[in-house]
Amino acid sequence: MMLGYLLARNGVETVVLEKHGDFLRDFRGDTIHPSTLEIIHELGLLDEFLSKPHQRVERLGAVLNKMPTPLADFSHLPTHCKYIALMPQWDFLNFFADQAKRFLTFKLHLNTEATDLICEGDQIKGVQAQTTNGAVEFFAHLVVGADGRHSRIREAAGLKPIDLGAPMDVLWMRLPKSNKDPAQTLGYLDNGKILIMLDRGDYWQCAHIVEKGSFDQIQRAGWPAFRANLAAIAPFISDRVDHLTDWKDVKLLTVAVNRLPTWYRAGLLCVGDSAHAMSPIGGVGINLAIQDAVAAANRLATPLKNRAVTVYDLAAVQKRRELPARVTQDIQVFIQNRVLVPALQNKLPKDRLPFPIRLLKRFPMLQRIPARLVGIGIRPEHVAPPLAHQVR
16 A cells, blocks of 8 residues: 555556455554654655554553563654554555545555466566456556465465464454553563553454464363463453453464565565565564565656566665565564563563563663664665656
């Protein structure tokens, strides 16, 4: 959506395909980081965007074995917004869809699922799609695969990712909020159990991190055990875990961390999770994808207008964005292996915090380091001035 908006803003004829009839998926990333808010500021849309309901998080913390632990302080970042904005992703997507529709060169097709690629030899010429009215073909000078960690476009192009490993899965659910609940906290870790809680105003969007492949075993253990686990991690929710009564209320997110050696073919570019699937650690996936979109628009707007995109242009996008993706994934894999796996196996010390966490707690200034890595990231992008464009 962001890439479609940016290209249309530059006068490039752009079509965005969405297989569903709306954007109301309850289990998408909601963390809009300072890097993304800075891009929205550069587009001149920040005030309008922040008029949407959202919550602001200036500091991230956790409760480890019942010990409150500060993790990151965003208040010193060199950005206009020194906080993470928590906003349902459907609001984000609807906002940019409405903004993009102002441009004559933008079209959004809902209920349109890309199913395969149209190829002429080694050149990709478009996509085949399925709609409520039957099959449709879309021809394009460039196809962008932005269809996530299980990308059908990537598979159809024969691009195979390298698996970096992900030892956990995430169970998503929602629980009601109470005005007596504690202030926003990143998460809770206790006795081998981990629960992340995102404030969505009148309810908590909860992410229960479990060992990979364990969901069937959790279901077999039954609801009483599952509810008791949640209440043991965060006791203040024990009075409302009974709201969970059906496994349909619990969404399994199969975590994958992988990346493509090559993000492109002639006529095709993959971005976001289809190029580099991120772990949910830090909530950085949506923000890395938006950085990809900005870099792609900056590099490709002119050649797309001239209908002269080459594989060298596509390689330049990968070259620009590959290092940030790799470094971020390497940090995530390190945290997975050194913190989350021991935590899930209940091997972390009970009586003291890990040494890096103790440093963050003793020297608050050090909390600016994880804030910078999470909030801004490696090599942040900036929006280039637009080419000539037409507004409806």
